[in-house]
Amino acid sequence: MGTLLETIQSPADVKRLNPAQLTELAEEIRACLIQTLSKTGGHLGPNLGVVELTLALHTVFDTPTDKFVFDVSHQAYVHKILTGRRERFDTIRQPGGLNGFMLRTESEHDCYGAGHAGTALSAALGMAVARDLAGGKEHVIAVAGDAAFTNGISFEALNNIAEQTKRLIVVLNDNEWSIDRNVGAIARYFHRIVTNEHYRSFHESASRLVERFGGKTAVTVVRRAEEAAKSILWPSILFEEFGLQYFGPIDGHNLPLLIETFNFLKREDRPVLLHILTEKGRGFQPALDGQKKFHGLGPYDPETGKTKAGETTYSEVFANTLVQLANEDPRIVAITAAMPNGTGLDLFRPHHPRRYFDVGIAEEHAVIFAAGMATRGYRPVCAIYSTFLQRAFDPIVHDVALQKLPVLFCMDRAGLSGDDGPTHHGLFDIAYLRGIPGMTLMAPKDEDELADMMKTAIGLPGPAAIRYPRGAVAGVQRKPAPQALPIGKAEILSDGSEVAILGLGPMITLAQELGARLEREGFSAAVINPRFIKPLDREMIELYARRVACFVTFEDHVKMGGFGSSIVEVLDELNMPIPVVRIGWPDQFIEHGKVDALRAKYGLTIDAALAEVLPLLARRKRPTLIAS
């Protein structure tokens, strides 16, 4: 016998189901998520938490006419399954398959793409206002997690909503978790609402009544609960002050209650916020026991949730080095914007709990907070992924660099992030940082050099940034203690006179391979680890510019504005027009996929470099041949 899930080709099929079937479908979706993601990896916990919510939304509303805007959109897998992508769901995050986030190009049901947090309310408000201007009737629903409300943009939107539209539904999906435990006053505030005794009894009786009577009674109960919430639950005042009518909190796993509530809310002529309580990882015990791990992960055993032991990562080396440096230097403090796990700062926290700060999903605040601490003599280290630091460009310029403050930015996931795709690739940081006066910008070729660069940066009087990639380290021998490097000096790994190959960061391995290939072809190749993107080793560039036929640069970054471009600029300033073969990412957004396959597709390979370099070298050889 086929499953209910197999009959779901579009949201219309969901609307045909009765309550009992919907409940059955919810369980089938959970099983599908657990099985599929055990092979592909992905955001299991968040999606297990929104199964009923997504079913209720698709039962009550009509996409693509109505608009669902998911914050981050890592929890949109169920939406994908219900909107014509069920059969391809096993391709999620796989090369050529479904993206792990909402993607406008993937489906007409994905009205807004995301990957970074805090954007749902603003985008949804934009859609609602566009609808109002055009005289449209569609519903706009923003779904945002509790951690999205630690982000300033959500509050910038809240500040605006009531003034701009009368019809917008915001769903606050509260599971008390960010990736780690949610932090700060907002998290405490939500917790107070949730644990309010008066509400709890209302909520329980509401659920019981809905189960017994369903339909109209449920609406009455929800209304009554809302009245009660207003009179008894003073905490709801926050959203009311912003001009949104507050409903809830209600059980986000009670499908009939959710459906009735949305049917009721869609008729409201005021912006509303529905607070629902969900369990991240619901239906899979390992995910309930390991919230952090199951937020997003690689393949796992679908029975036990066990994953393979990982290799040592750059994040771990970063964190352990920071512990080592902080042991000796009491000025060092560590700051994360809701990524203690991903950045490795989890490992720092127990060693120096008073010098560890998780500020929530608030990169701009993190950087300005760091600037403030730096004015008082501290040495803040902001551990922020390259892609998320994009958020903080202005604070880096205006608050840190302009005031010459010694804040260190450790940019994890710099370079292609792989499976997560374009929202998460860290391909722009060189371009956005190297133009900032006073910035020192480095990229280590391996983990030992990462430690040295951290030591170097802590000793600088101004701002610095270090970019290092996602994943496993090179596996080199580590020195017992990091050593400061000479500022702005490249490391010549092998000398040569016909071509100078510069491999930035771990791209040094490609530079070395190319060097070896060219040597085998009879060319004399210098292989250089630049170490510094800024200040550049101009002396080294000038030295080689006098000798070689061309430079080759390898970087895990967009070519435009990247490291290779900086070499071109220096050569231009030196008035030495030596060709530079720049190997890096092209001027387009790169899809998700396996790093090696994407490098091959976009020409970040030895062969692609050779195809450009050999003609340049041959041209130089020719006069010699003719002369002989």
Ligand SMILES: Cc1ncc(C[n+]2csc(CCOP(=O)(O)OP(=O)(O)O)c2C)c(N)n1
């Ligand atoms: C600007 C930005 N910083 C950090 C992240 C990393 N991140 C992805 S999901 C997430 C937590 C989201 O928590 P919440 O919104 O409560 O949703 P849940 O996963 O709990 O359903 C974080 C910090 C991000 N996506 N965007």
